[in-house]
Amino acid sequence: MKNIANFATSSLLVSVASAQVVQWDIQRRGGPAPRLSRRADGSVEEVITNEKTRGGYFATCSVGTPAQDLTLQLDTGSSDIWVPANSASVCESSLEGEGCTLGSYDYASSSTSEVINQEFKISYVDGSYSQGDYISETFGIGNVKLENMTMGLGLDTDIAYGLVGVGYALNEASVSQTRELYNNLPIVMRDEGHIATNAYSLWLNDLDASKGNILFGGIDTDKYMGDLIRVSIQQDSQTENFTSFQVQLTSLEAHSSSGDDALSSSSFPIPVVLDSGTTFSYLPQDLAEEVWREVGAEYTIVANDGSGVPLISCDLADSKGYFSFGFGGDGGPVIKVGMDELVIPSGTLNGQAVCQFGIQNFSGDPFLLGDTFLRSAYVVYDLENNEIGLAPTDFNATTSKIVAFPSQGAQIPSSTPAPSQDAANSGPSSAPNYSASKGFKDLSSSGSSGSGGSGSSGGSDGPDSAGSLAPALDFTQLIVMGASLGLMMFGSGMFLLF
Template identity: 60%
Template sequence: MKSTLATGALLAAAVKSASADIPDGVVQFDVARRQPHPRLLRRASTTQTDITNDLTQGGYFIKCEIGTPAQSLTLQLDTGSSDIWVPASDASVCETSKSNGGCTLGSFASDSSSTFEVVGKDEFSISYVDGSHSDGDYFTDVFSIGGSSVTNMTMGLGSDTDIPYGLVGVGYKTDEAIVSDKQSLSAAYDNLPIVMLNEGLIKTNAYSLWLNDLDASTGSLLFGGIDTDKYHGDLTRISIYKDSSTGVFTSFIVALTSVQAVSSSGADTLTSTGFPVAAVLDSGTTLSYLPQDLAQEIWTEVGAVYNSEAGAALIPCSRASSGGYLSFGFGGPGGALINVTMDELVLDLTSTGNAPTFTSGRYAGQDACEFGIQNATTDPYLLGDTFLRSAYVVYDLVNNQIALAPTDFNATSSNIVAFASSGAAIPSATVAPSQAAVTATSAFTTPAYAAATGFSSSSSTSSSSGSSSGSSSGSKSAAGMVSVPMDMIHVGLVSMAMFAAGGMLVL
């Protein structure tokens, strides 16, 4: 995703300590799952907000407060964009009755805030690849998350928008919408992570993301540190790459260098003429999008079929119980390796529990689900929530590195380690040893599809790299971090009339 600011508006911040038991420089946002219906060196605060998981929509959301007096909104967390923006309460999309949609996650009434100030009239403008958009003013106001508050935070106000919820972008400030609109890096402003650093909430511009599994009720976003109890094995550092057209760091592009399909019947190394694949780690994208040749190989292995009416690859819902998994490698031999199981990749198409069914073909009569890996025709490709749930991810915007490790699903203990200082290396992470040599495009060869049979059965193949860590439910952030609780909400699954409860699919 992508975002914008008013030229010259600064993000001055006044921080209030929300919790006296959190050491210096720590901000943590906890994550809680929302059930579906059927993006200072002084003492810091812990910010608690729920992340709700609504399987019919997609995305990870944080509960925030804006203005004076505070107005509550739930905004999508997005590592693929860089601005905060909110829908205006008088936007047409919000005035729609709740029974027909509307801004059910909240909107902002600027007239009701005594601290609201416009800093860029008609300068906020953002659009997305699906054709949706948001336009309006840049403004400053109080922004609070889980008890920590910043004053004069620059945000966009979507007065003309067709998106019924706002976003919290935490990417590079060079990806702010104002930079694109003005065609100038000098138009960039300090966004949320930089404000946290400038105000001493965290010691460096870095954060770690633990989304947990598809059915989980907890997860977290931790600014300024890592939680070593939330992953298995060791963190591996890989480089973030500059945007090929601008020559600057704008998004979290990493080198995907291998994919393997593994099941009870065998294993296959998959190939693509696109290797190494430039892939963006983007929490604002529900699904994952890979090159056509690679996506097609994956579909053949797991039994997914592309449906032109849906414009997506679909799969029998029963395949979620397959013990097969896909193994994603980053940074070449010896680099990070993340295994994604089928129960994280088979997604419901409706919220009612009544799945549409295939009416013909080899799956006739079976319930249909959406597959979490789709095809794309151009780079950079996207690794969204269907991948990110299986990885513990550390984003280091100072050293331009990502660290990855297999997630510890539903971990109950916490061991938070802070970054020592601005620019300090990611704690407990080692560098991928061969990533400097990752440059060549591999030849495309058709795999034997030895794993395909195993994906059609309920095997017990395991992709876990360790046992659950600990049993303590206590959690305490260390110095130099901000930990944020979030609510998980899935946005962007296939939504069309043909997928209404009880609908039929013809293949």
């Protein structure tokens, strides 16, 4: 799960929408204050809450008849709605700050509830889980009621809130349990005419922003800059099915006042999943180490098994340096991610405030680009055409121009395809290995990442190669570190274990 870091809370307010779109707006504040509404033109708006204490984006929805309000985590990386039952032991805690403070569901109090089967079961990499029944129930988004919505009921769970997964149906938990699919939330919204096609766009805005949104069934052309460019979603290599929002990262460059570095990796093109349910971003070991050297991040051991995290001076959040993430080769979308989005306050270590660096290492694909990347991008998830649209975000945009998808299967409005992505996705990146003498090192007080090791950062004054390499993290190590220090937040969808 992703609820292991100590962050400030926030919430969301309503903005504008147009016909056949559903928009969930994000606004930072001290705590949730949901307001729901439906516009006269037939579009639907709903408040969601950016709950940094739990890690993720939350929506206040209604379940059952009469309606019971629950605040559920919205996740592009998973595909089921599930809610905690009020009888679950995790919801019965009387301790302050514990229990299901975001709401729980009373099955017996609803006149529209119906048990489908007892096969709901889902677990996560940190050992948390939820299991119980699949039910059919009324599910409310604003004033729109979706009848007979299939969802999981967590009768036995150690997670104090539920989730709203909006990924591919093939990623539903039921696939591993019963080999059966059902129509999940985006499909039902499409089939009932609330949106024209199974697609939505994501605008998280910057780390300290007051406002952002997730828009189902359309795009907002005032929320990004430049061109919206489409890249293909990659099929699962084993099943050849579309199960996650995996695209190919074909280049990564570092830019600072002292020059530019094109970073290299034996893994290019790199399969990465764009997942709003993951707070940090995770790249291959060799590439992560190059990134750390550029910024002077220091890999610090924080657990007895040798696990660690890259820590960085919190002052570097004010740096003007940035990284450029390229997709689809020449002419493909390029997203610039500034240091202010990558230096993440993460609590205390040995009595001192610490910041984690937002790009971390991982042991195997698929790799993940989470919120530390996604805040800098305007992302359109098109599940009908299996494409992702990307453009640089327009931070703190104050105007809105929503364009709805005109029909089922229509391509992303105002977008063009990456012209050379087929060639770029088929083999190693051909990005030139140009470099400056320092890259980001002028931004570091120490001038050395401390992680050591050899590498091809391009600079002649890199860290001492006699040091020991930072070990690649695996799921077990992530769990240990999260339990030890409370510094980490993880995505839900890509870490499902059935």
